[in-house]
Amino acid sequence: MLAGDYDEYATMSAWENLLSGEAGKARRERPVRGIIHDSWGRCISGGIDAQQHEAPLSNSKDDLECLTRNSSELLTAARRSFAVVGNLLDGTGAMLVLADENGVLIDAIGDKRTIHDGMDIHLAIGGKWTEDVVGTNGIGTALWAGEPVFVHAAEHFCAGIKSWTCAGAPIRDPFDGRIIGVVDLSGHPDIFRPHNTVLVAAAAREIEKALADHQNTQRTRLLEAFIAEAPCYRRTDGLIIIDHLGRAVYCNNVPANRLAEFPEPLSTGRGRRLLPAAGPRTIAELAAALPDRLRSCHVSPLTVDGDFQGAALVFPAEARQVAIPSPRRPRCPTPxxxxxxxxxxxxxxxxxxxxxxxxxxxxxxxxxxxxxxxxxxxxxxxxxxxxxxxxxxxxxxxxxxxxxxxxxxxxxxxxxxxxxxxxxxxxxxxxxxxxxxxxxxxxxxxxxxxxxxxxxxxxxxxxxxxxxxxxxxxxxxxxxxxxxxxxxxxxxxxxxxxxxxxxxxxxxxxxxVPPLRERDGDIALLLDHFNRNIAERTGAPPLDFAAEAFDRLLDYSWPGNVRELKNLVERLHVLAGGQQVSLADLPREITERAAAWTASPEGESGSEMHCRIANADEKFLRDALEAEHGNLSRVAQRLGISRPTLYRKLEQYGIRRSFT
Missing domain, CATH: 3.40.50.300 (P-loop containing nucleotide triphosphate hydrolases)
Incomplete structure (x- = not known):
């Protein structure tokens, strides 16, 4: 709808005719938009008080704390977008609000005067703005429609909020596409622009992207926690890892008859919920929530930063052709x-x-x-x-x-x-x-x-x-x-x-002592170990690794082994562009050498592969010499090797030490 298409008098007349039972006549004379007409119909059917002046509000301390705790993931994902957009709204007469999946406001930012005026209609944290309690509005109607909508002035169903205009866009969980919230731009009618819906839709997409990044990071950390805390898992066993919200983030080797027991099929192990959306808060709640015939699986809690963040469900293989012994534990008596x-x-x-x-x-x-x-x-x-x-x-x-x-x-x-x-x-x-x-x-x-x-x-x-x-x-x-x-x-x-x-x-x-490239699963453990130790020593938060960067680190051959890995984490704590480490933050020798150490082409002999790896090693050595202008101390540090090892490599490849 363009600004010139909106007729305040005609819209009010259609609303009054609807309330008096003459909706058909009003629509033939001057129809309102279809999405508004349908919403008004739902409000009439639901018995909404058209003379209502405000939304219900719950502002007790306990309720707000519970609201914040239950929406922590959404609030974290929206933090950056709200900080950027919120500063731009000061003095514009507009405010940006965030609501959860139940239409309850969990954050608000923008023009201070508008935020103050919003309190009159309970457009504030704790206010509930679904259609079934406050009629047609940008938040509730967007939740119902599942798409961006705007509701301007007289198009609101309740009389008390017809002096506002709003545009809302739903936020979908990247995991399963379920609507988990709404971002909404609200203010007095003079802020109305048709492209307000574009703005909130863009903000919703940014929040969804942040959610996806966060979920990928959490999935990686749960896999790391499983490697650290469930060492007796055998490859022939079935495995499902779920997060604290009941989402299955990993599924492998689970028999089809087991998958049939779940509330929804887990064909790939991603994008499905094993438990209700509310999710378990403790390992006891998780075990109790499992279907009866699944409770025979072994349930291992997974902790991240000392907090319960999920669990591993291990389904022992029912039959094996060859007995696979559990990993032998070291005979060391001291913790x-x-x-x-x-x-x-x-x-x-x-x-x-x-x-x-x-x-x-x-x-x-x-x-x-x-x-x-x-x-x-x-x-x-x-x-x-x-x-x-x-x-x-x-x-x-x-x-x-x-x-x-x-x-x-x-x-x-x-x-x-x-x-x-x-x-x-x-x-x-x-x-x-x-x-x-x-x-x-x-x-x-x-x-x-x-x-x-x-x-x-x-x-x-x-x-x-x-x-x-x-x-x-x-x-x-x-x-x-x-x-x-x-x-x-x-x-x-x-x-x-x-x-x-x-x-x-x-x-x-x-x-x-095995090299790091032969220590299956230990790279992730050591990354987490050094990351946390350095964070504790410096007082900074631990780094988060983007999925692509984390995968590249796992694929890297680590010629400098654990020392090189530790040096890299220390370097990233100093030089990374933010708390999350992206592929661009990794040194060139890691991003390039990981590709050079990939599996040999089909048909390549062992000697050919050895020659290819040696050529790649020599190239990275020459690149490091060039980058450090021949300073051998810095070259050794860059490659994560000792000076004697560097000298032997120079001799091996016939490279003069006076390289310039």
């Missing part, structure tokens, strides 16, 4: 272990189990930990110390062999007496072995140890006596030695860079 090493993958459980067995044994006095740079080898050394009988008061000494110059190696490891060499301490100095006496000595990156120092280390391990440089007096030491390396020491032995007898002495037991 501190879970805080030290984050991971639920079977590969990590196996490594942790070996470490705990070694720690609890009095027979094994040396341990070799192998793994790529950044996998957390020192954490395993600390785990052995924590679980061992030595842990109560014994020292833990870590020495990075790759960070010591050749000249100082003997002094750092074995100590020296006064005057042993130029620059030696006047009082002498105890070495790492003496400092670790009675406890654990961790020699990190032992493959970097100079060849001429290795015989002296072997002698100390064999005799359990250490001689300081410049001293002929032996000092007994009781040390549990843990060596770690990112090199293949067998190859180093074959190449003559590491002593064979020393290798066999330190490798009584070997633990292979």
């Amino acid at each position: 501190e272990v879970a805080k030290l090493i984050v991971g639920q993958s079977e590969a990590m459980h196996a490594a942790i189990d070996v470490a705990c067995r070694v720690a609890q044994s009095s027979e094994v006095t040396s341990l070799l930990i192998e793994g790529e740079t950044g996998v957390g080898k020192e954490l395993f050394a600390r785990l052995v110390h924590l679980v061992s009988r030595r842990s109560d008061s014994s020292p833990f000494i870590a020495l990075n062999c790759g960070a010591i110059t050749r000249e100082l190696f003997g002094s750092e490891l074995f100590g020296h007496v006064a005057g042993a060499f130029t620059g030696a301490s006047r009082e002498g100095k105890a070495g790492a072995f003496e400092l670790a006496n009675g406890g654990v000595l961790c020699l990190d990156e032992i493959g970097e140890m100079p060849l001429d120092i290795q015989p002296f280390l072997l002698r100390v391990l064999e005799e359990r006596v250490v001689y300081r440089l410049g001293d002929n007096r032996g000092r007994p030491v009781d040390v549990h030695l843990i060596a770690s390396t990112n090199r293949d020491l067998k190859q180093e032995v074959a190449a003559g860079r590491f002593r064979r007898d020393l290798y066999y002495r330190i490798s009584t037991v070997v633990i292979n």
